[in-house]
Amino acid sequence: MGKLLYGATMSLDGFIAGPGDDMQWLRDFLGPDPVADELVAQVGSCLVGGRSYRGDDPNMGTEKEGPFGGAWEGPQFVLTHNPPDVAVPGITFVTDLATAVTASKAAAGDKYACIIGADVGRQCLEAGAVDDVLMFVAPILLGDGVPMFRHLGGAHIRLNPPRVHRTDHAVSLWYTVRR
Template sequence: MSKLLYSVTMSADGFIAGPGGDMSWLTAHLGPNPLVDGLIDEVGALLVGRRTFGGDDPYKGTESEGEAFGGGWDGPQIVLTHRIPETPVPGVTFAGDLATAVETAKAAAGGKYVNVLGADVARQCLAAGVLDEVLTIVAPVLLGDGVRLFDHPGGAEVRLERLRADHVPHATNLWYRVL
């Protein structure tokens, strides 16, 4: 059975994107990471938020723009949105509600991971109790403002169990199971 994994790179002060969803900071911190390189083969589908799908892309302005994992992965993408476009997008399925998006993504993943992309989609998955794991790659940078890894106004405690923690020259990988 496919699991939902939220994998994300975060600044040391807890931001996954700069102000306005700016992802340009990230490219300086993408480098060889054996954990991520191995994970790519274990991902069967993506569950993507509309904002992420629409342009929050660390590869913006490069030949890898719009490509998952910088072009290192190819497969089905399910985009959660209330604004389904009239024109079909090859390889992309649009879903209007979380339950349908999760069900479609798990079926498309064929027993591999469904990789969740987008802070709001990840938050919705947590709230619905369907997110299984979180892989946070902590980059050695402070952004000071932007989109937080997990933002829940009023607070919400989500308990995690550490599955793995390791260091690569440019980051620290923290992999958790959601309890």
């Protein structure tokens, strides 16, 4: 069964989306990055929050739309209170966290189930389900928006020291959660 990875690009002040869930700011920071490029092959499934699924994509309307700039395809599990009435190919809509985590990890095989979305990331961290945290910190201050980490229920989540990689577009910090 796969491991659960919470990863995102965030501004230096901690936002993964701007006001109104705007992701267009990210376009300037989507450059070559060996950590991101290598990650794509390590992802077996995605666990996506409902707001992220319905939200903005910095590559919207291009051939690069979708997870990892369109470089990844595979099973996606969307955690939502309001699943659509009509099925969407390649997408499984799930209404409870435990089922979403179990299904996405099982679908990932021996790879990562990658969390996409701040709220589902928070829920998985609070539940103690996250194995790794990967932050790409972009050199920008957004000043407002959707924080990567919002109120983790007062829990202290210990992390091992990160693996660090730097490019002109971001600094990546890859942490393993201490058990």
